[in-house]
Amino acid sequence: MVRYRVRGGNALRGTAFIQGAKNAVLPMIGAALLAPTGRTVLRNVPIIEDVRRAVELAEAIGAYVELHESERTLVIDASKVNSPVLPAEIARRFRGSVLFTPALLHRLGEAIVEGVGGCNLGSRNLDFHYLGYKRLGAIVDEGETVIHVKASGLTGATLYLDTPSHTGTENLIMAAALAKGTTVIENAALEPEVLDVIDMLTKMGARISGGGTGFITVEGVEELHAVEHTVMPDRLDAGVFAMAAAITGGEVSLVGTGLDLGVVRYKLEQMGVEFHRQGAVLHVRCGGPLRPINIITDTYPGFATDLQSPMMTVAALADGTSYIHERIFDGRFALAGELNKMGANVEVEGSRAVVRGRTPLTGTQVTAHDLRSGIALVLAGLAAEGETQIDSGYLIDRGHAHLAARMRALGADITREISER
Numbered sequence: 275m276v277r278y279r280v281r282g283g284n285a286l287r288g289t290a291f292i293q294g295a296k297n298a299v300l301p302m303i304g305a306a307l308l309a310p311t312g313r314t315v316l317r318n319v320p321i322i323e324d325v326r327r328a329v330e331l332a333e334a335i336g337a338y339v340e341l342h343e344s345e346r347t348l349v350i351d352a353s354k355v356n357s358p359v360l361p362a363e364i365a366r367r368f369r370g371s372v373l374f375t376p377a378l379l380h381r382l383g384e385a386i387v388e389g390v391g392g393c394n395l396g397s398r399n400l401d402f403h404y405l406g407y408k409r410l411g412a413i414v415d416e417g418e419t420v421i422h423v424k425a426s427g428l429t430g431a432t433l434y435l436d437t438p439s440h441t442g443t444e445n446l447i448m449a450a451a452l453a454k455g456t457t458v459i460e461n462a463a464l465e466p467e468v469l470d471v472i473d474m475l476t477k478m479g480a481r482i483s484g485g486g487t488g489f490i491t492v493e494g495v496e497e498l499h500a501v502e503h504t505v506m507p508d509r510l511d512a513g514v515f516a517m518a519a520a521i522t523g524g525e526v527s528l529v530g531t532g533l534d535l536g537v538v539r540y541k542l543e544q545m546g547v548e549f550h551r552q553g554a555v556l557h558v559r560c561g562g563p564l565r566p567i568n569i570i571t572d573t574y575p576g577f578a579t580d581l582q583s584p585m586m587t588v589a590a591l592a593d594g595t596s597y598i599h600e601r602i603f604d605g606r607f608a609l610a611g612e613l614n615k616m617g618a619n620v621e622v623e624g625s626r627a628v629v630r631g632r633t634p635l636t637g638t639q640v641t642a643h644d645l646r647s648g649i650a651l652v653l654a655g656l657a658a659e660g661e662t663q664i665d666s667g668y669l670i671d672r673g674h675a676h677l678a679a680r681m682r683a684l685g686a687d688i689t690r691e692i693s694e695r
């Protein structure tokens with residue numbers, strides 16, 4: 275069991291190197307499996323547990339994969355993919371496993387999904403994915419635990435997503451890329467990670483237009499080929515480091531080419547955090563007290579739900595009452611109880627939370643319930659009096675690479691331990 279220990283009180287100062295995006299690299303690994311020959315090279319790969327699970331899953335279906343950790347590079351040869359089964363013991367440990375289905379459908383004519391994991395955030399349906407595959411001509415057998423998708427060739431169609439699902443959009447683009455004819459996906463996701471995946475698929479030979487507009491058109495091609503691609507920076511990792519600087523009264527320079535924090539930056543600015551761009555580097559500092567804030571999570575370009583929990587910690591440290599409305603997931607307030615154990619005053623009612631700050635936080639034993647509540651507790655620990663012990667740290671490692679080392683380089687007092695229990 276992984277446990278983080280954080281002793282609060284140090285202002286974070288220095289340069290934070292932002293990792294490659296988890297939510298871009300996982301679909302890219304799925305995309306690499308579409309190429310029947312050659313070797314795909316992915317650069318700026320975050321060394322996170324989800325990537326390790328994706329490597330294991332790719333190997334389980336017959337791909338040859340090299341993960342060069344110090345070079346942050348993945349090499350994938352999918353020429354020998356031979357098993358349609360996504361085994362439960364790996365697939366249930368991360369959400370990205372769902373992104374392997376299109377490659378299996380195209381390469382082997384079927385995918386047997388024994389389970390899909392990911393953060394426990396309430397209902398996380400996959401109906402848009404399966405309805406989309408059906409409209410493209412697949413047969414989908416939804417058993418109680420195992421889902422069997424079969425197709426002896428897909429044909430383009432018009433698809434519509436009730437809400438712009440992130441992985442749903444990526445999966446349907448990948449399914450359509452090698453389908454016969456034209457597919458139109460309406461109400462498609464606009465997230466920058468989706469656009470990065472489209473860039474990679476386009477280099478592979480896919481014909482995709484409309485990325486970023488909500489209406490994506492895919493003209494099916496005969497074959498896709500292996501390419502080299504550099505994963506975009508992780509805006510969620512960057513947001514966390516910006517918040518760490520803000521709540522500790524520190525000053526951090528974020529390095530990660532092309533980094534754009536969007537609405538998160540504007541919200542932090544409203545709270546009194548200062549940003550200053552110098553070429554490719556984004557400086558973040560906060561000298562004074564934090565002001566309270568209102569947040570409504572939404573799909574891009576709205577406030578990312580994945581930063582809602584970290585922002586709850588920041589709100590607990592602001593002078594006054596903040597309001598948070600979670601609109602993407604129906605169970606994403608597990609953090610509130612843990613933060614309250616540390617002295618915060620967070621009240622949750624349905625999809626809304628009221629955070630009454632500023633209350634002094636005191637270190638204690640707390641538990642990560644999902645990746646982002648875990649990192650939010652690390653932030654709380656940085657600002658708390660005494661030691662905070664965060665259990666179930668594996669969930670943090672799912673999405674943040676070398677967290678303790680990167681925070682220690684900024685002056686944080688944080689250690690990562692492996693314990694028996």
Ligand SMILES: CC(=O)N[C@H]1[C@@H](OP(=O)(O)OP(=O)(O)OC[C@H]2O[C@@H](n3ccc(=O)[nH]c3=O)[C@H](O)[C@@H]2O)O[C@H](CO)[C@@H](O)[C@@H]1O
Nearest residue numbers: 297369370397398399400401402403439440441442602603
């Ligand atoms: C690996 C990855 O990229 N994970 C991200 C992705 O997850 P993921 O792609 O799973 O999230 P979605 O955008 O699909 O889900 C958002 C909402 O839509 C609902 N929905 C989704 C699909 C579907 O078929 N039916 C349905 O009802 C879900 O229950 C959820 O309430 O986007 C989320 C929302 O930005 C992020 O929090 C995750 O970090």
Ligand SMILES: C=C(OP(=O)(O)O)C(=O)O
Nearest residue numbers: 369370392393580645646
């Ligand atoms: C919800 C998240 O991830 P996943 O979809 O991989 O569970 C997240 O990154 O916060």
